[in-house]
Amino acid sequence: MRYQAINNDLFIENRKNFMAQMRPSSLAVFNSNDIYPTGADSTMPFQQDKNIFYLSGVDQDQSILVLFPDAPKPEHREILFLTETNEHIAVWEGEKLDKEKALEASGVKTVYWLKDFKKVFHELMAQCDTIYINTNEHYRANVETETREARFNKWVTEAYPAHQRAKSNPILQRLRAVKHSLELEVMQAACKITEKGFKRILDFVKPGVWEYEIEAEFMHEFLRNRSRGFAYTPIVASGNNANVLHYIENKAQCKAGELILLDVGAEYANYSSDMSRTIPVSGKFTKRQKEVYNSVNKVKDLATQLLVPGADWTEYHKEVGKLMTSELLDLKLLDKADVQNENPEWPAYKKYFMHGTSHNIGLDTHDYGLLYEPLKANMVFTVEPGIYIPDEGFGIRLEDDVVIQEQGEPFNLMADIPIEADEIEDLMNK
Template sequence: MSSHDLPRPDYAARRRRLMERLPDGVAIVPTATEKSRNADVHYPFRPDSDFWYLTGFAEPEALLVLVPGHPDGEEWLFCRPRDPEREIWDGRRAGLEGARELCGIQQTRSIVELDSLLPELLQNRELLCAPLGRSADFDARLMLWRNQARSRSRAGIRYPQELVDLGFLLHEMRVIKDPVELEHLRAAVGISAAGHRHGMRVCRPGMTEYQLQAEIEFVFQRLGARSVAYPSIVGGGPNACILHYTENRDALADGDLVLVDAGAEYGNYAGDITRSYPVNGVFSPAQREVYALVLASQKAAIAALAPGRSVADYHEAAVAVLVDGLRDLKILSESREAILEQGLYRSFYMHRTGHWLGLDVHDAGSYRQRDGNWRMLEPGMVVTVEPGLYFSPENPACPERYRGIGIRIEDDCVITAEGVEVLSAAAPKEIDEIEALMALGG
């Protein structure tokens, strides 16, 4: 399977939509910068998500400029020219002609021309839209270009008076996925689910967390995902109570649970699935009690996903079930109202129930409306649903019976006109399904 097998997004239509929102402005969208890992070794390059959303161009040292109505062209892409000598060392480049053909942008220029041409493209524009506050170096360069455009104001040439963060306009486009994006997400989540199923089958006492991680990520790559969407979390026993545990170095012990939060990135779209299961393949009675509670809360949260429902509703639905369960298990003794009002459950459940998902694992888009109220869900939005309970041995409020148990169950869901589609349903989460799959072995 290859991301080339999936339909190509209409990047040109996205650029047109953005330009419609800034008729007398200019948008500057840089890709990510290459990052040094150590000495002369770099981290694998991954393009900036906003830049990719508008261009589908994967190379570093590139920048998109959108100038609605400009007589020489509304769309400008600055990128690296062909360089046969460097390509021997670093790999092929699209070059200006290749970028023009790939992106459908007629004005493709060498990145070395950027500083000389950019101030001219800012002239006679009222608004400058760019990613602000993310990179001090880029912010300084942006102000230099603007100041150079301003230097010609005595000649009657206007320059941008208003600066707007790119996310204010673009991220509201990204929060609603189009049908092609949903196909990419289904592929990323499907690969992620396959990795989780394989992990359940090969998990056994004595293997290390990093060995289980390697088994899962091997499946991701074998199925075409060249990268993980984020560092995988594989926490056995009490390590599962560390929300962003990534050391993944301990041995998995018989009788413990393991929490696996891992997702594949495919075509730059992220999968994000968490499953928790017994290392030896059989839930203990205490583990079953906690797992059943978390699963019930997750199902209640998924049931609260629908167009017109608040983005906060599904978190509140999960919390309500968890609070009742914590009282039933005698972990909390206060009244339901007191627990909710005082947030007493946060000793065991300290995060929200989900987030947007897309090109970024914590994807772009506001959760609140301008009036401060939670926004309403709409078809095409994609969210994670991931309640959990964490009974850390270091938390004196945890009953002995449950200490060291950390459970999170996470699915990826798309809001549809009818309600919700669970993209990650292929990853088992019912107790009987998990135990049956683990009994098959690797």
């Protein structure tokens, strides 16, 4: 892979923490993602399943990880199954991991070739009572494609009906939500690449540029800094396009006097960054644009201070709603009657700020995390309030990625990315 290898201490500790929560006499299986076809002989670029990567660091298709902490044979407590590399594969696709390189990446000492999986797996299943299966239970998941993991789960249920089954997901949700220091280093690297992209486009934007040209400038900077590209489909939304929350066409020409809402983030080593900034096409905000911009920035700063260990997710969003309501009253977008007569199920502020303020971020842009449990130190969240005013032709969203600390305010991984309105203007007009 093009990124700097991650110290395998991370994956060794992740496996240790996962296995500590498994039932006695149980094993767990994790499969890589498929390479998905697009038509004829074309495929999408491979992206590894985040759970097998989290537990092994292996970034290769057709990989399987088996964890069996109570295995009678010590060498079977952690096993990787990989495609056997050969000269033909090396010439046509590039060399795959051999056993030595797999150990170096993952810290797993036992590596078998994939052709031996069913024989070895049958031996293991005869020695255990429970199998942990890996399912995607993210609260926003909407999966219509049958994954390699889903096919395996179907097969193992039919082939071994007498075994008890358990879910890996609740363990992974808790483990992945709290970041290791090595993960934070990688996420900081992703944010630094995003910073470089943003500073690049501040020199580039002017009236007449097209949204897709701005997208291209980001991609150029991301690729030259060892990123695979965007962590998610980028939003480059000028003028009223910013009032479409998931505008991804990026096809309009940017006009003088408009604002551009940018929601972009670099991927690095499978980890995501997620940034939103809003900048003036002409290099200067109007008085009204700056007024709204500063209100959004104020809410972002105050909301960030609420992300502390022990905080309740639902109450956090209620408090942010109060902060936003106060700003909307000051901006004359709401009046007291709007607030007094609001529907508690859809408060008045939702007319101008209709999405959530924060989400977990990590290996996935919308990362794992059980939102009904209190927040903990070393969880990483976005903070992304916005105000959207179609009648005035602009929308503003500002977003940083922050790490909850044991004491004090969260640490902002994007602290070096310009955000103050005056600084944005100065950089665009230098």
